[in-house]
Amino acid sequence: MPNAAKTVLVLRKEMAQLLVSEKTQKSQTEPGCETPSALRSPWVICTQSEEYNSQQSLCNATSEGPLLRNPGNNDKSRTPRLPSSAEVEFCLSLTQYESGSMDKMANYSFRNTLEGFADPHTAISNISQSGLHNALHIYMNGSMSQVQGSANDPIFILHHAFVDSIFEQWLRRHRPMLEVYPAANAPIGHNRENYMVPFIPLYRNGEFFIPSRELGYDYEYLQEPALDSFQEFLIPYLEQARQIWPWLVGAAVIGGIVTAILSSLILACKKKRAGTSPEIQPLLTESEDYNNISYQSHF
Numbered sequence: 280m281p282n283a284a285k286t287v288l289v290l291r292k293e294m295a296q297l298l299v300s301e302k303t304q305k306s307q308t309e310p311g312c313e314t315p316s317a318l319r320s321p322w323v324i325c326t327q328s329e330e331y332n333s334q335q336s337l338c339n340a341t342s343e344g345p346l347l348r349n350p351g352n353n354d355k356s357r358t359p360r361l362p363s364s365a366e367v368e369f370c371l372s373l374t375q376y377e378s379g380s381m382d383k384m385a386n387y388s389f390r391n392t393l394e395g396f397a398d399p400h401t402a403i404s405n406i407s408q409s410g411l412h413n414a415l416h417i418y419m420n421g422s423m424s425q426v427q428g429s430a431n432d433p434i435f436i437l438h439h440a441f442v443d444s445i446f447e448q449w450l451r452r453h454r455p456m457l458e459v460y461p462a463a464n465a466p467i468g469h470n471r472e473n474y475m476v477p478f479i480p481l482y483r484n485g486e487f488f489i490p491s492r493e494l495g496y497d498y499e500y501l502q503e504p505a506l507d508s509f510q511e512f513l514i515p516y517l518e519q520a521r522q523i524w525p526w527l528v529g530a531a532v533i534g535g536i537v538t539a540i541l542s543s544l545i546l547a548c549k550k551k552r553a554g555t556s557p558e559i560q561p562l563l564t565e566s567e568d569y570n571n572i573s574y575q576s577h578f
Contacts, residue, residue: 326428346432347421358409358417366399370411371449373402381465389449393442412442444498447491451501456522460488 325331325338373389385391387402395413398405409417415438416423423429423438462471471485491497520527 326422326425326431328427348423348432349420350418351420353417353420353424357407358414360414361418362399362411362414366411367445369399369402371445371452373449374453376449376455376459377461381461381469393445393449412438443491444501447498447501450488450490454518454521455488457485457488460485 327338331338370389370392373387373392375387376389377385377391378388379385381390383391383396383406384404386397386404388397391397391404392399392402393411395410396404396406397410398408399410416429419432419434421432423432423434429435457471460471461469464470465473468474468476469484471488472483474481474483475487487494
């Protein structure tokens with residue numbers, strides 16, 4: 280079974296265990312809401328952004344409710360089911376990180392397909408449906424489906440760790456150069472050289488467009504066999520060669536054509552020169568005339 284499929288099954292199993300425990304914690308008077316005594320219930324804060332904006336006030340979290348979950352009772356016309364391992368594999372097969380403007384309308388974009396705004400079977404933008412990453416947020420039908428408070432649900436960490444592992448698989452499979460990450464025309468704050476604020480210390484977006492091992496962590500199911508020191512020494516050079524091999528092949532082809540043309544011109548010049556030069560006489564006469572020659576002089 281492919282690694283992606285195994286991970287999907289593990290994710291579903293862990294989610295199922297969480298959801299089973301949720302059923303015993305639901306409030307009898309408020310469907311979809313955990314009881315105030317539940318372990319995770321106090322985590323959600325500042326989710327009512329529209330209300331705070333209308334009141335022109337800051338959130339102090341005193342009036343926020345407990346963590347909400349109502350998995351599976353979401354709008355089926357938008358998200359009929361959870362993502363499948365086949366959809367994950369299709370997303371991983373896309374070769375372009377970004378195919379145009381960095382937004383919801385991008386087609387054949389790995390980024391937009393993984394995010395969930397493009398169809399996970401065709402990679403064509405379809406904002407009326409929610410796939411892959413977005414699908415789970417919608418499926419949970421509670422705090423996870425609210426942008427403002429979704430990170431307060433512990434499932435958020437599990438979900439986004441898996442999404443990051445898909446991104447890691449894509450990086451290892453396609454090994455893109457940093458230049459494929461948009462340097463311009465992305466939403467505000469999302470260009471390659473933009474800083475990821477308000478996080479401290481400050482890092483640029485492009486600094487995270489690298490394999491996870493270079494950032495100090497790895498995924499167990501993605502770990503590769505240990506390499507000896509000689510292989511580790513060669514890998515950077517082999518990677519550089521892999522990235523420039525189309526240019527090397529093109530240069531070799533052009534060089535071969537130029538060499539063939541020059542060789543043809545040189546041979547043509549030699550033949551032309553040989554045809555116009557005076558005939559060179561032999562130093563000795565032919566063998567049959569040699570005996571008729573007399574060395575006696577006549578005065």
